[in-house]
Amino acid sequence: MKQRMVVVVLVAALLITLIGCGERDAAAETEAADFKIGIVLDVGGRGDKSFNDSAYEGLVRIAESYRGFIADDPDGVDFGNTVEMKYLEPREGGQDREQLLRILAEDGFDLLFAVGLAFSDALGKVAADFPDTHFALIDGFIPDLEPSSNITCISFAEHEGSFLVGALAGLMVEDMGGGRVGFIGGMDIPLIHRFHGGFAAGAMYVNPALRDSGMVMGQYIGQDPTAFHDPQAAESIAISMYNQNARIIYHAAGASGSGLFKAAYDMRRWAIGVDSDQGRVYAESDTAQERAIGEHIVTSMLKRVDNSVYLLASEFIGGGGSVAGGYESYGVDDAGVGYAVNDYNREMVEPYVEQLEELRAQVVAGEITVPDSHTKLAEWQAATF
Structure with a gap:
């Protein structure tokens, strides 16, 4: 009898804990994040054991440092609600690169990364239509950028x-x-x-x-x-x-x-x-x-694509949602x-x-x-x- 009572108490405690967690999660979902950061990965998406996975690791580091979460993430990365993040993956041919950037921009994301030089044309078009959103292009190049531009091109030596x-x-x-x-x-x-x-x-x-x-x-x-x-x-x-x-x-x-x-x-x-x-x-x-x-x-x-994502996002968050445009380069130094x-x-x-x-x-x-x-x-x- 005493053992059955212990089991009942433990089950009740577990149910209370689960209900409490559900309420906390629901409350978090209704609370707007301070910043929204998105990434459109290159063709192949996550699991390439290379470029895309490194960019994703940058998001994870942001979540850890700034109490953020990655929406719809199979790995369930969630450290808080300060920064909402999301990544999208293009179809095999990459024809939907521009469309995916527009989806995130229209959804109110403040800082958007595009991973790969193939995004150069698409990002330039979308950035022109969303002047209040800052865009970061990894490995691509857009000429004549100024600090006042809403585009940062990131390159590596x-x-x-x-x-x-x-x-x-x-x-x-x-x-x-x-x-x-x-x-x-x-x-x-x-x-x-x-x-x-x-x-x-x-x-x-x-x-x-x-x-x-x-x-x-x-x-x-x-x-x-x-x-x-x-x-x-x-x-x-x-x-x-x-x-x-x-x-x-x-x-x-x-x-x-x-x-x-x-x-x-x-x-x-x-x-x-x-x-x-x-x-x-x-x-x-x-x-x-x-x-x-x-x-x-x-x-x-x-x-270190992860470093470039993390550093620019940190600067953006530290600047209250603002970061200079232009060019950033990373080398052995x-x-x-x-x-x-x-x-x-x-x-x-x-x-x-x-x-x-x-x-x-x-x-x-x-x-x-x-x-x-x-x-x-x-x-x-x-x-x-």
């Missing part, structure tokens, strides 16, 4: 971060007894050329054997945005490069990079990820297959780009960290100039060696 992972690849290949390195780009455009140029320069800078023609291989998947969503093409290119004695391959190919990682695992070679810490993401996967693949990711060139060291790759990368940090300091000091395109490598080599 990808060539600087790629220089560091290229140097790591060059040093590792030298210790392996020689071999080539490779680069796989997604869309053949100037933005991705920055990754290519920096990686090749870093590998050549530390490893003289890689300065010979053909020792640093490079190939692009395509000429349109679908190149960032073609893992099969990336896998095919990677297999070809590995068969030509590439020991390590670096990608800047978005979701296509998963094809490189699969090839690295299948052929027992090495790969370098991009944007987010892809090695850690794979190592902490729920699936044994992805965890095994993660063991072949040496490091990743970190492009402010941790905007870099390389990943984690519990899973530390043993492999740590022997090279001192050399990499010396190179970072030289880049920051201007003692090393990193080419921002593979098309400038010959000129850079002539001036450097």
